[in-house]
Amino acid sequence: MSSSTETIRELAAQEYKWGFVTEVDEDRVPKGLNEEIVRLISTRKGEPEWLLAWRLNALRRWFQMEREAGAPAWANLKIAPIDYQEIVYYSAPKKRPALESLDQVDPEILKTYEKLGIPLEEQKRLAGVAPTQTPKIAIDAVFDSVSVATTFKDKLAEMGVIFCSFSEAVKNHPDLVKKYLGSVVPPTDNFYAALNAAVFTDGSFVYVPKGVRCPMELSTYFRINAAETGQFERTLIVADEGAVVSYLEGCTAPIRDTNQLHAAVVELVALDDAQIKYSTVQNWYPGDKEGRGGIYNFVTKRGKCAGRNAKISWTQVETGSAITWKYPSCILQGDNSVGEFYSVALTNNRQQADTGTKMIHIGKNTRSTIVSKGISAGHGQNTYRGQVKILPGAEGARNYTQCDSLLIGDQCGAHTFPYIDVRNPTAQMEHEASTSKIGEDQLFYLRQRGLKTEDAVSMIVNGFCKTVFKELPMEFAVEAQKLLGVSLEGSVG
Amino acid sequence: MKTGKAENRQGFFSGRDMGRAAIGKGSMEKTAMALLEIRDLHAAVDGHEILKGVNLTVNAGEVHSIMGPNGSGKSTLSSVLARRDTYEVTGGSVLFNGKNLLAMEPEEAACEGVFLAFQYPVEIPGIGNAYFLRSAVNAVRKYRGQDELDAMDFLPLYKERMKLLEMDEKFMNRSVNEGFSGGEKKRNEILQMAMLEPKLAILDEADSGLDIDALRIVSGGVNALRNPDRAFLVITHYQRLLNTIKPDFVHVLVDGKIARSGGPELALELEETGYGWAEAEQTQALSA
Numbered sequence: 001m002s003s004s005t006e007t008i009r010e011l012a013a014q015e016y017k018w019g020f021v022t023e024v025d026e027d028r029v030p031k032g033l034n035e036e037i038v039r040l041i042s043t044r045k046g047e048p049e050w051l052l053a054w055r056l057n058a059l060r061r062w063f064q065m066e067r068e069a070g071a072p073a074w075a076n077l078k079i080a081p082i083d084y085q086e087i088v089y090y091s092a093p094k095k096r097p098a099l100e101s102l103d104q105v106d107p108e109i110l111k112t113y114e115k116l117g118i119p120l121e122e123q124k125r126l127a128g129v130a131p132t133q134t135p136k137i138a139i140d141a142v143f144d145s146v147s148v149a150t151t152f153k154d155k156l157a158e159m160g161v162i163f164c165s166f167s168e169a170v171k172n173h174p175d176l177v178k179k180y181l182g183s184v185v186p187p188t189d190n191f192y193a194a195l196n197a198a199v200f201t202d203g204s205f206v207y208v209p210k211g212v213r214c215p216m217e218l219s220t221y222f223r224i225n226a227a228e229t230g231q232f233e234r235t236l237i238v239a240d241e242g243a244v245v246s247y248l249e250g251c252t253a254p255i256r257d258t259n260q261l262h263a264a265v266v267e268l269v270a271l272d273d274a275q276i277k278y279s280t281v282q283n284w285y286p287g288d289k290e291g292r293g294g295i296y297n298f299v300t301k302r303g304k305c306a307g308r309n310a311k312i313s314w315t316q317v318e319t320g321s322a323i324t325w326k327y328p329s330c331i332l333q334g335d336n337s338v339g340e341f342y343s344v345a346l347t348n349n350r351q352q353a354d355t356g357t358k359m360i361h362i363g364k365n366t367r368s369t370i371v372s373k374g375i376s377a378g379h380g381q382n383t384y385r386g387q388v389k390i391l392p393g394a395e396g397a398r399n400y401t402q403c404d405s406l407l408i409g410d411q412c413g414a415h416t417f418p419y420i421d422v423r424n425p426t427a428q429m430e431h432e433a434s435t436s437k438i439g440e441d442q443l444f445y446l447r448q449r450g451l452k453t454e455d456a457v458s459m460i461v462n463g464f465c466k467t468v469f470k471e472l473p474m475e476f477a478v479e480a481q482k483l484l485g486v487s488l489e490g491s492v493g
Numbered sequence: 494m495k496t497g498k499a500e501n502r503q504g505f506f507s508g509r510d511m512g513r514a515a516i517g518k519g520s521m522e523k524t525a526m527a528l529l530e531i532r533d534l535h536a537a538v539d540g541h542e543i544l545k546g547v548n549l550t551v552n553a554g555e556v557h558s559i560m561g562p563n564g565s566g567k568s569t570l571s572s573v574l575a576r577r578d579t580y581e582v583t584g585g586s587v588l589f590n591g592k593n594l595l596a597m598e599p600e601e602a603a604c605e606g607v608f609l610a611f612q613y614p615v616e617i618p619g620i621g622n623a624y625f626l627r628s629a630v631n632a633v634r635k636y637r638g639q640d641e642l643d644a645m646d647f648l649p650l651y652k653e654r655m656k657l658l659e660m661d662e663k664f665m666n667r668s669v670n671e672g673f674s675g676g677e678k679k680r681n682e683i684l685q686m687a688m689l690e691p692k693l694a695i696l697d698e699a700d701s702g703l704d705i706d707a708l709r710i711v712s713g714g715v716n717a718l719r720n721p722d723r724a725f726l727v728i729t730h731y732q733r734l735l736n737t738i739k740p741d742f743v744h745v746l747v748d749g750k751i752a753r754s755g756g757p758e759l760a761l762e763l764e765e766t767g768y769g770w771a772e773a774e775q776t777q778a779l780s781a
Contacts, residue, residue, distance in 0.1 A: 445615040447599040448575050449629035463619025
C-alpha cells in the first residue's frame, strides 16, 4: 500500500471544530411525542387556535403514516431505527428575552455565536462603517428551538422587508403566515414534513414586498445545543412580484455521542418576476470516525415559482451530519420560470448522504439547471437522487443536469439515481454524469510542484466544486472552501 | 528543421538573464560537490526489479541525456528521482546537493530544486493555470524562506514567460492541462519549469507527441533555461530532441543499468545502429 493512499485514509481524521456545549439554563418539555406535547409547545409559544389545529392535524397524519408505512425507506441510507418517543421536542434558553434588544439575550448565547463567528451585535458590525453604507448581512439566530436574536430588523422594515423569527411572524403578520404556510410543503407531504408541521418550534420568516430588491443578504444561523433534543425549524420566504432576495443558512451542533434529529421544512414562494436565491452551508456535527453520534438531517426544502418569469435558485454545501436526506426542489408553475440547484455534498468517515433535487416543470418554457458534486472519503456513502418531471403543459421546457462524483480512497461509495419523466415532446433534456477518483497521478503531479499533500487534495476538491462555489455569495464561497479543506484534513496526510 | 533552430536562438530570452534571476547561489560549491550523485541505485515496482544498479554523477551546469530502449528503466529513474512512491528503492543511494534525496517526500524534493517535466502531464479540472502555478511557486518560496508572491508580483513574470513560450494569455485562466493539446501540455511543463527555477530539471520524453513547431518551442525554452547553476537530465528514446537540446553527456540505459556513456556523438551513433547491439549484449551476458 503506497503512502499516499494511506494519507488519503487519514484525511478522514479531522476533528469537528464547532463541537462545544454552551452552559445555559433550558426550559424544555418532557420527552415524547403526543397531542399533549404539541399543545404544550403551542401554549409556550402563545399561538393562535388555528395554528394549534394545523399542528394537531399534522400530528394525526404523522401517526397514521408511522402506523401504515413508517419512516421512508427508499433512500440509500442505513439508519438505526429512531425512537420518536425518546426525543425532546422543545428546548429553549430559560432567560427568554423579550427580543426587544440584544442586551436581553443571555450573554452565554451571544458568546456562542461569537465563537462560531456569527456576529449578532449590530453596533459592532457597524463600527467604522460610514452611516450611508449598508451592512451586508442581517442575521436571525436560532438556538435550539427558539430564535434568540434577529439583527437589522428596523433597517429592513424601512423598505418594507419583513425578516423575523417564525414565532414573531405568527404574532405580527398572521395573514401572511396563514396564506403561505404549507402552501408549498403541505403538512402531509411526507413523514418528516408531517413531523415538522406538528412540532416545529421556530425558524425564520421573510417577506419582500412588490418590486423591492432586498438591500442585504438575509441569514439564519441554526445551533442545536441541548442534549436529546431535536431541532424542527420552519422557514418561509415569500418574494412578492418583482422582489429579489438572497438568503443564507448555516448550522452547527455540539459533539454528542448520541444521534440527534433535525427535521426542518423550508418553503419558498416566488411570484411574478421574483427571484429567490437560497444558499446553505450545512455543517451539523457529523459523528466521530466510527460513526458514533452526529445529526440525522431530514429536511424538506421546496420552492414554488408561482408566477411568470420567477426564479428560484438553491445552492447547498453539505459537509456535516451523520445522515443527510434532503432534496431542495422547484415547482416551476409560472411560464418562463427558472429553477436551479447547485450542490456540493461531502461524506467522510461513516457519513451518509442521499441528496439531490426535484424539478417539476408545469409552465411553458420553464427551465431548470442541476449541478451536483458529490465527494466521498473514508467510508462515506454519497448518493445523488434527482427527479426531472416535464408535465404535458410544459411546452418548450428545458433541463440540464450535470452530476459528478469524486472518490477519495477505496472504502467509500458514490451512487447516482436520476429519475426523468417527460410528458411533453417539445422538452429538451441533457444529462451528464461522471465519476472520478483523486488519482495518485494528480496528487503526485501537484506534490512534484512543491505542494503539500493536504493542499494538493484541497486544490483538487475545490477545482471539482468550482461550478457550485461560484454560485455562493462571495464570503460564503470562501467559508465553504475552507470548510471543505477542514472536513477533508487528515484524510490525506 | 534548420530554420526552426535558427529562429529559436533569436526569438528566445537569454538563458543567462533567467539563470541569474533564477538561482544566484550554489555555483561556488560546484567544484567541491556534484549536484546529483547516484550510486548503485536499485528500484522495483510491485516486487519487480527495474533499476539494477545505476551510477551517475551530474554537476551543475551540465546536460545529460539518458537514452535507451522501451522498458529499460528510463521513466523509473525519473520517477525515483522525483520521489514517486509507487517505486520502491531496494538499494543504493542518491545525494542531491549533498542531501539524501531518497529520504525526501516529493514536495520536499521539489522545494529542494528537483523538477520533473512529465511525459503525460496531468489534468486538474476547475483550477486555473495561474492560480495553480502561483500556489506552487509560493510553496517553494516559503520552503526557501522567501516572501510569497501576491498576484500583482506574480502575473507580470508569468505573462512574460508565457510570451517567451509562445503561449496565449488565455492559458492563464484555463484549467491546468484540461483540454490542452499534446504540444500545449509540454509547453506548459516548460513554463512551470521556468517559473519554479529548479536546480535539476528532469525532462521525461519531452519530445513525445510533439510536431516540429512544438518541438522547436520546447527545446528553445529548455536551452534558454540552461545556465551554470542548473543541470538537466533529458530522457528520450529518440535522438531528434538532442539535435536541438545539445547534451554534454549521453548515457544508454539498458535493462536497468547504464550500459554505455559518452559525448553527444554517442546519440548520433545510436541513431544509426539503434539499440539492437545493447540488447544483444544483454542477451549474451545472460546466456553466458
